[in-house]
Amino acid sequence: MSNVNKEINYLLESCCSGIIKKISGKGPERTRVDIKGNYVTIEIRGILSEIEKAVLNHENNYKRVEYFRQGLVPILTEEILKQVCIILCKELIIISDEENILDNSKVIVLKII
16 A cells, blocks of 8 residues: 555544544544545444443443434434545445444445546
């Protein structure tokens, strides 16, 4: 990977982490961006806030956390999409947006159009 690609990946990773922190109040544990061809894959670990973790751990109430995140996830994903478009100076679309609450992870796949 060239230095330019490393810098772009770092910028995208930092941007995605910052968006999550700004919107949810807590940054993720790890964000990884992989650009291959026309696809941008964003893997995020540690997406849950402390209150969401507490609800899962103490109440084991998956549905409650899932319900809350249904309102949050589209906001996060759209903001990430918007910022990735700006950074790459490309138009992209969301191909996949999957979140695994029990695994505390999220994967977004974007396609350059």
